[in-house]
Amino acid sequence: MEVKEKRMRTRILSILAYTGAGLTLVVAICVPFVLFQVFTNVVAHVGLHIDPAYSGGTVARTIDRGGYRIVVYQPVQPRLLERIEPFVQIVFEPADALPARVTDEIDLDGDGRPDVRVSFNLPADPNTPLRGDVTALNATYISLASVGGESFSRMVVRTGNKIVVRVPLNRGTVH
Amino acid sequence: MAALSLSASAGEALVLGLATGPVCLATCGPVVVPWMLVQPQGVRGHGRQLFLFLAARLAGYLVFACAVWLVGSAIPHALPQSWTGRSWLMGGIQLLLAAAMVVYAVGWPHRRCAAAKTADALVQIGETSVPKRSGALALGFLTGINLCPPFLVAGFRAAQLAHLSAALLFFLCFFAGTAIWFFPFLSLGFLKRTPEVIIVARMVAILLACWYGFSGISILIERTFHG
Amino acid sequence: MASRSSALARPPAFRGIGRSILLTLPIALWSLLMFMPSFQHAGRDRHISALLVILFMTTLFFLMMRTGETYRWRRIFFVAMGFLFPFGFIAALVAERGTMSIPISRMVSGDTPFCFMVTPSLLLPAAFARTIIFPGSILPTASNPHSIAAMIGVWFAMTLILGKAWCSYACFFGGIEEGFAAFPKRRRLHRFITRFGAYLRLIPWAILVFVVLASAALFEPVYCMWLCPFKAVTEFPAVRNVTTAVQMGIFVALFVGLVVVLPYLTKKRTQCGFFCPFGAFQSLFNKINLFEIRFDREKCVDCTLCQTSCPTVALSKESIREGKTLLNCMKCGACVDACKKDAAVWHLKGTPVAVKPERARLLFLYGAWALATMMGGSILANSVATMVHWLPWK
Numbered sequence: 011m012e013v014k015e016k017r018m019r020t021r022i023l024s025i026l027a028y029t030g031a032g033l034t035l036v037v038a039i040c041v042p043f044v045l046f047q048v049f050t051n052v053v054a055h056v057g058l059h060i061d062p063a064y065s066g067g068t069v070a071r072t073i074d075r076g077g078y079r080i081v082v083y084q085p086v087q088p089r090l091l092e093r094i095e096p097f098v099q100i101v102f103e104p105a106d107a108l109p110a111r112v113t114d115e116i117d118l119d120g121d122g123r124p125d126v127r128v129s130f131n132l133p134a135d136p137n138t139p140l141r142g143d144v145t146a147l148n149a150t151y152i153s154l155a156s157v158g159g160e161s162f163s164r165m166v167v168r169t170g171n172k173i174v175v176r177v178p179l180n181r182g183t184v185h
Numbered sequence: 186m187a188a189l190s191l192s193a194s195a196g197e198a199l200v201l202g203l204a205t206g207p208v209c210l211a212t213c214g215p216v217v218v219p220w221m222l223v224q225p226q227g228v229r230g231h232g233r234q235l236f237l238f239l240a241a242r243l244a245g246y247l248v249f250a251c252a253v254w255l256v257g258s259a260i261p262h263a264l265p266q267s268w269t270g271r272s273w274l275m276g277g278i279q280l281l282l283a284a285a286m287v288v289y290a291v292g293w294p295h296r297r298c299a300a301a302k303t304a305d306a307l308v309q310i311g312e313t314s315v316p317k318r319s320g321a322l323a324l325g326f327l328t329g330i331n332l333c334p335p336f337l338v339a340g341f342r343a344a345q346l347a348h349l350s351a352a353l354l355f356f357l358c359f360f361a362g363t364a365i366w367f368f369p370f371l372s373l374g375f376l377k378r379t380p381e382v383i384i385v386a387r388m389v390a391i392l393l394a395c396w397y398g399f400s401g402i403s404i405l406i407e408r409t410f411h412g
Numbered sequence: 413m414a415s416r417s418s419a420l421a422r423p424p425a426f427r428g429i430g431r432s433i434l435l436t437l438p439i440a441l442w443s444l445l446m447f448m449p450s451f452q453h454a455g456r457d458r459h460i461s462a463l464l465v466i467l468f469m470t471t472l473f474f475l476m477m478r479t480g481e482t483y484r485w486r487r488i489f490f491v492a493m494g495f496l497f498p499f500g501f502i503a504a505l506v507a508e509r510g511t512m513s514i515p516i517s518r519m520v521s522g523d524t525p526f527c528f529m530v531t532p533s534l535l536l537p538a539a540f541a542r543t544i545i546f547p548g549s550i551l552p553t554a555s556n557p558h559s560i561a562a563m564i565g566v567w568f569a570m571t572l573i574l575g576k577a578w579c580s581y582a583c584f585f586g587g588i589e590e591g592f593a594a595f596p597k598r599r600r601l602h603r604f605i606t607r608f609g610a611y612l613r614l615i616p617w618a619i620l621v622f623v624v625l626a627s628a629a630l631f632e633p634v635y636c637m638w639l640c641p642f643k644a645v646t647e648f649p650a651v652r653n654v655t656t657a658v659q660m661g662i663f664v665a666l667f668v669g670l671v672v673v674l675p676y677l678t679k680k681r682t683q684c685g686f687f688c689p690f691g692a693f694q695s696l697f698n699k700i701n702l703f704e705i706r707f708d709r710e711k712c713v714d715c716t717l718c719q720t721s722c723p724t725v726a727l728s729k730e731s732i733r734e735g736k737t738l739l740n741c742m743k744c745g746a747c748v749d750a751c752k753k754d755a756a757v758w759h760l761k762g763t764p765v766a767v768k769p770e771r772a773r774l775l776f777l778y779g780a781w782a783l784a785t786m787m788g789g790s791i792l793a794n795s796v797a798t799m800v801h802w803l804p805w806k
Contacts, residue, residue, distance in 0.1 A: 027760045046569060060548070064547035091333075092631035
């Protein structure tokens with residue numbers, strides 16, 4: 011009786027094992043046609059976002075300058091022990107609508123008063139490295155002189171058809 | 186009025202501790218995890234070790250509170266947040282922490298009965314091992330004086346208080362807020378302690394010691410060259 | 413790529429040609445299906461590369477069926493992928509931007525292609541802060557098809573099927589050191605590996621825990637920023653200060669040491685077995701994977717040929733005595749092919765050990781080779797197309 015039970019259990023387990031193996035093969039076949047897209051969509055809809063240190067954060071306001079726009083982002087503060095300075099990202103777009111020399115005073119905190127002056131010469135060749143200056147008009151921000159892509163908190167760079175400027179904030183500033 | 190002011194700052198300290206607890210966890214959690222994994226399995230034992238660790242951490246907090254209040258009361262204005270001396274202190278503490286982690290990872294010293302070395306055939310009778318020094322006090326104290334950002338914020342706030350007792354109470358409440366975040370570490374007591382788990386924990390402690398050491402040296406080198 | 417292990421291995425047991433062709437047919441059809449778009453849409457370079465890869469993958473599978481061996485033929489594919497992937501990747505980088513280094517502008521625009529090796533570092537920040545600490549993009553874009561969602565999707569789907577066999581069939585870095593390990597005839601540092609192997613194979617776990625904790629604390633992908641040896645043959649943050657220069661130095665040192673020199677000396681996959689935290693992470697999936705390698709204790713004579721042949725020290729005397737491999741077994745088949753007594757066998761969990769092991773092997777290989785053709789085959793095809801494109805007599 012015991013031997014019979016043992017044989018029955020072995021048989022059931024084997025059936026389950028081979029069924030599982032067969033399903034594994036089915037899954038393997040489905041990967042490029044169905045599962046790849048399913049898993050991609052699941053990951054995309056879980057509600058994850060890229061670290062603001064890389065993405066620049068969320069948009070605070072857009073300033074229309076006629077031919078081009080200036081997009082001002084929310085300040086980004088370092089999380090936990092993240093080794094970046096707090097900064098504010100400003101994006102000028104589209105880059106091909108910008109004049110050869112850009113000098114702009116921008117209100118970053120929405121209080122109606124300009125906070126920084128950004129100036130840079132836009133090279134005709136988009137592959138030429140860009141350098142620019144940021145002059146802080148109040149103590150909240152830190153000025154930058156002839157900066158390119160120094161760090162994630164201090165930069166004036168071209169990415170595609172946009173100019174990305176990141177202005178560091180003084181650490182004691184509360185936002 | 187004084188009592189109201191005192192309870193207000195105690196409340197502020199507790200909230201600050203709760204809010205900045207994750208940062209404390211990020212700074213000190215990497216020390217706690219491998220250290221706890223080397224302790225024997227069991228929630229009670231872990232609870233005892235965690236209690237010792239937190240007690241030593243509180244001692245560190247209170248020592249810092251005294252020091253910062255005394256300095257603050259000696260100088261008319263509060264210390265500027267850009268006080269450069271703190272970098273030297275931070276670098277030094279991180280190096281000490283790295284050294285302590287190496288000692289307690291490599292050693293976890295305990296003495297055996299001397300006779301056991303001479304003949305494997307000897308039967309051990311009775312308890313021969315001396316209680317291990319687990320490192321709870323040393324690591325707890327060092328993490329307690331480690332100058333992480335919320336710690337500095339609490340320090341500058343405490344330096345502005347009128348009395349030393351107020352500063353100590355502030356830090357006690359701040360400690361209570363941060364300590365709550367450490368209780369989930371008790372769950373490590375359930376993890377099975379195979380020899381492999383203990384070896385991996387020791388290796389992690391050494392790696393983290395290298396990281397703290399590198400961080401400490403970087404801070405000191407930057408201070409040396411950039412002032 | 414003859415190696416000492418072939419001298420140790422039992423002679424191949426040839427199966428009938430007709431049977432071997434029949435068993436290979438599904439893989440041939442699958443390969444055609446995978447590369448059909450190349451024939452329909454792409455240029456002549458792509459047609460040639462697709463045809464070569466289909467023949468390559470199908471021939472290797474046929475040889476697996478014909479000889480009954482797995483490791484030798486899998487290794488040819490794996491080493492080819494390991495060397496051709498960096499070639500194709502670097503060629504594409506140089507063509508696009510003239511350098512292997514990633515400028516910071518690409519990192520802030522989300523154009524950094526995602527690499528699966530950063531996955532363990534992302535877990536805690538993603539779980540607690542819903543934040544991906546990687547400068548990529550969640551969804552595919554025109555400039556970055558290797559988005560985070562797509563790569564994690566591919567990785568997860570393949571890991572469900574392969575478990576840690578990912579390290580033998582999918583990881584396009586492992587093939588590099590397997591190639592260097594295959595060159596020499598003689599194994600050096602054998603005594604060192606034997607004596608300290610039990611500790612060495614725990615190092616990846618320690619690095620995994622360290623990387624996960626440090627990444628969560630610092631909110632940066634610590635492995636990518638400081639410890640990845642393969643940055644030396646793919647892309648790396650542009651050197652712009654002392655810190656990035658130190659990082660580059662570490663990447664090159666780790667690559668030369670762990671991926672070139674030590675595999676050459678020891679004939680082991682030293683980076684994979686003694687360092688890679690992603691490999692340790694993949695080992696966890698062996699717990700739920702249906703396929704494994706087991707040992708028939710009645711046939712085993714404890715000659716330890718299997719232990720010697722294992723490229724990642726995934727066997728110990730104790731585990732062999734229990735009839736099992738350790739958790740970090742990559743299912744490469746080296747021990748099975750090396751065993752002269754047929755004691756080491758492929759096994760499907762839930763079935764009796766050493767009863768119809770060939771069936772378990774086939775079921776495993778069909779899934780593994782199908783995925784290898786899908787992913788590795790595409791990598792091979794891209795690189796071969798680049799080479800064909802550069803041919804002077806085209």
